[in-house]
Amino acid sequence: MLHNSNDSLKAANLARVGFWELNLKTNKIFWDTTMRSILEVENDYIPNLEEALNFYDSGEDRSKMKSLVERAITKGIPFVQTFQVTTFKNNSKYIESTCQIARKNNKIISILGSCLDITAEQNLINELRLNNEKNSSVFLSTNDAVFIIDAKSNTIRYCNSRAFELSEYHSLELIGQDISVLFTRKQASDFTLFLEKTIANEHYLIGESNLTTKSGNSIPVEIAAEMKIQTDKSLVFICFFRDISVRKKEDEQIKMLSLAASETTDTIIIANDIGEFLWANNAYLELCGYSVPELMLAKPGHLSKGPETDPNTTDQIREAIKAKRSITVDILNYNKKKEKYWFELSINPIFDPNGLCTNFVSVGRDITLRKEKELQLKKLAEEMSLQNSKLINFTHIVSHNIRSHASNLSMLVDLIENSINPKDKISYFELFKEGTDKLSETIEYLNEIITIDKNTGIQKKTIFLNEEIEKTKQALSLLIRDSGLEIINLIPPQLKVKVIPAYLDSILINLMTNAIKYKARNRKSTLEISHQMTESHCIINFKDNGLGINLNRHGDKIFGMYKTFHGNEDAKGIGLFITKNQLEAMNGKIEVESAEGLGSTFKIYFYDK
Amino acid sequence: MTNKRTYIIDDDKLTARLVSILLTTYGFSDDIKLFNNSELAMEDLTKNATEIDTLPDIILLDINMPIMDGWQFLEEYKNLPIKKDISIFIITSSIDPIDLETSKKFPIIRSYIQKPITSEKLKFMTRLIEQQN
Numbered sequence: 001m002l003h004n005s006n007d008s009l010k011a012a013n014l015a016r017v018g019f020w021e022l023n024l025k026t027n028k029i030f031w032d033t034t035m036r037s038i039l040e041v042e043n044d045y046i047p048n049l050e051e052a053l054n055f056y057d058s059g060e061d062r063s064k065m066k067s068l069v070e071r072a073i074t075k076g077i078p079f080v081q082t083f084q085v086t087t088f089k090n091n092s093k094y095i096e097s098t099c100q101i102a103r104k105n106n107k108i109i110s111i112l113g114s115c116l117d118i119t120a121e122q123n124l125i126n127e128l129r130l131n132n133e134k135n136s137s138v139f140l141s142t143n144d145a146v147f148i149i150d151a152k153s154n155t156i157r158y159c160n161s162r163a164f165e166l167s168e169y170h171s172l173e174l175i176g177q178d179i180s181v182l183f184t185r186k187q188a189s190d191f192t193l194f195l196e197k198t199i200a201n202e203h204y205l206i207g208e209s210n211l212t213t214k215s216g217n218s219i220p221v222e223i224a225a226e227m228k229i230q231t232d233k234s235l236v237f238i239c240f241f242r243d244i245s246v247r248k249k250e251d252e253q254i255k256m257l258s259l260a261a262s263e264t265t266d267t268i269i270i271a272n273d274i275g276e277f278l279w280a281n282n283a284y285l286e287l288c289g290y291s292v293p294e295l296m297l298a299k300p301g302h303l304s305k306g307p308e309t310d311p312n313t314t315d316q317i318r319e320a321i322k323a324k325r326s327i328t329v330d331i332l333n334y335n336k337k338k339e340k341y342w343f344e345l346s347i348n349p350i351f352d353p354n355g356l357c358t359n360f361v362s363v364g365r366d367i368t369l370r371k372e373k374e375l376q377l378k379k380l381a382e383e384m385s386l387q388n389s390k391l392i393n394f395t396h397i398v399s400h401n402i403r404s405h406a407s408n409l410s411m412l413v414d415l416i417e418n419s420i421n422p423k424d425k426i427s428y429f430e431l432f433k434e435g436t437d438k439l440s441e442t443i444e445y446l447n448e449i450i451t452i453d454k455n456t457g458i459q460k461k462t463i464f465l466n467e468e469i470e471k472t473k474q475a476l477s478l479l480i481r482d483s484g485l486e487i488i489n490l491i492p493p494q495l496k497v498k499v500i501p502a503y504l505d506s507i508l509i510n511l512m513t514n515a516i517k518y519k520a521r522n523r524k525s526t527l528e529i530s531h532q533m534t535e536s537h538c539i540i541n542f543k544d545n546g547l548g549i550n551l552n553r554h555g556d557k558i559f560g561m562y563k564t565f566h567g568n569e570d571a572k573g574i575g576l577f578i579t580k581n582q583l584e585a586m587n588g589k590i591e592v593e594s595a596e597g598l599g600s601t602f603k604i605y606f607y608d609k
Numbered sequence: 610m611t612n613k614r615t616y617i618i619d620d621d622k623l624t625a626r627l628v629s630i631l632l633t634t635y636g637f638s639d640d641i642k643l644f645n646n647s648e649l650a651m652e653d654l655t656k657n658a659t660e661i662d663t664l665p666d667i668i669l670l671d672i673n674m675p676i677m678d679g680w681q682f683l684e685e686y687k688n689l690p691i692k693k694d695i696s697i698f699i700i701t702s703s704i705d706p707i708d709l710e711t712s713k714k715f716p717i718i719r720s721y722i723q724k725p726i727t728s729e730k731l732k733f734m735t736r737l738i739e740q741q742n
Contacts, residue, residue, distance in 0.1 A: 403702035403703075403704065403724070404621055404624060404702035404724060406702075406725075407624070407702050407724035407725035407726075408621070408623050408624050408627055408724075408725070410725040411627045411628070411631060411724075411725045411726060411727075412627060414631070414725070414727060414728075415627070415630060415631065415634065418634065419634075431623065431626070431627070434623055435623055438623070
């Protein structure tokens, strides 16, 4: 590549500027003669990258150069920067280094630049700075407290007004005093050591200490000290004291905050403005089981999603992140071992002063225990309310049926007691028999219902539904033939349902006889039995073209006890109530759709899992 | 006080018949019409709404009935153009407090009577009707 740089070379020589190049293909470094003379190396010296960097003074200069070179190589960013170097012959120099990027086919092939020795200029600047510092107006204009200390006696020769303000001393109290008056004993000896180091270093040093004021307050200060030879050959230290109590306080607060964030049992995740993972505290890492590198690869939500996570909730979160909104949700998450846990999550966008979203901070906690209790409680409440409505039905049957039979009997006793005519008495006894028959019939139904409720635990069997329907049709064949009802069985022969067989039998009989009882008289009656599958249920539809039911008027009563709707002699109103109870005992349910005059569809849900 | 025309509306045929016998036996009324279905009673009243002589003086109404229950019957009854002051009694075996509460929403109900019907209850009802007149 060197031939391409001939022009730069010439220019560099002309300007007494050194030239360097790092060929990224061969990894070889080229230094021209000027560059070599600046660094005081022989012409046969062959540098490599590591050795080249070692010329830069250890610490800030070297690490800065290292990172700038790295950025230039990987990202193609050029730079111009002043550095302090130590030459091969151990001379300290200031250089101004520039760096350009050479590309071929859009690929960085080398980095190259110039190097100018600015030691003379830098020394001049330093001297000027020192000269300026003699001028008290500079002291007054700066917000730093300035002390000029005699190196021999450690006494204060001069200090600016800010120094009085900071230390709370009057000028007469400080001038001529030992500098240790501003420190505790331990800090004073540290400060003396610090000043001695300044002498050894031949350059300014920066340190931190605590200044003790006149009233005894301790103020954290940053101290910059420099040794200087006065015109009278005496040595002085120029010390700048900067009050850093605000910064210290902030540092302390940040330290506390970061301690809280990393050690709290609540989980904290920080993401970028589009929700990509940046950082998480230990509580989250422990909860989710993933490591930081694993989390880095995805958005936090993607890893913790699982089959039972509510997609609505994840949609809500996605929407909120897109709209840069706050959101609080309860979500079912999965850890690395695919174990479920309930997570209460509050996500908040962070905005910069210009109103741009920079980050999202999410705070959450594991609420599995609470959620499980909640769900348990909810289930319990549902069961209770179901039991309650059953109890209300029982109150109803006791009230309306047993009581009505009892009142009939009591009216009959009244009549028998008060009738004189023996013929009347005998006819009342006939009625009495009718009343007691009805009472025992009611009690039998009641027994049947109680038996269903008791049998919730009975083992279910898997049977072919089509076959069962045909069997029931056979059993009711006479009734069906007389009624003229056509039953269309569309259930596929291989369809299986898991049921208590006796209940299924009773349900089929009930729904078929209902279709017969409530058929429309003016048209050919049909009952079509079909099915549909959902994720959790097998639904069997019993669709008739009968009288239909006004659901607005009777909807709430249709599956209740002792409700009939058509004034039909056979209708005892118990059938659908029993059907409903039998289905509930099998974890299923029944629903109805109906229009008066058009027909009804009873939907039977079998829970198949 | 006899010969007050009385309608008994009750889906339980035995109850309707027994109430009817009791009304006759205790001289409450001997002009009694039974309806086992409130819709039939509604049809009758609608047809005779303006015929004061044909309309009943007293209606004994059950609550729990198929097709149209007692409350639905009363809702429709309110809309009939009947000028006659008919005494309506709820006769029920229900002990559900909700039913008693509901009955208070209908000012046309003269009283809420629990089954069984006894001579005492009939006397009480007679007094109520006489007070009204």
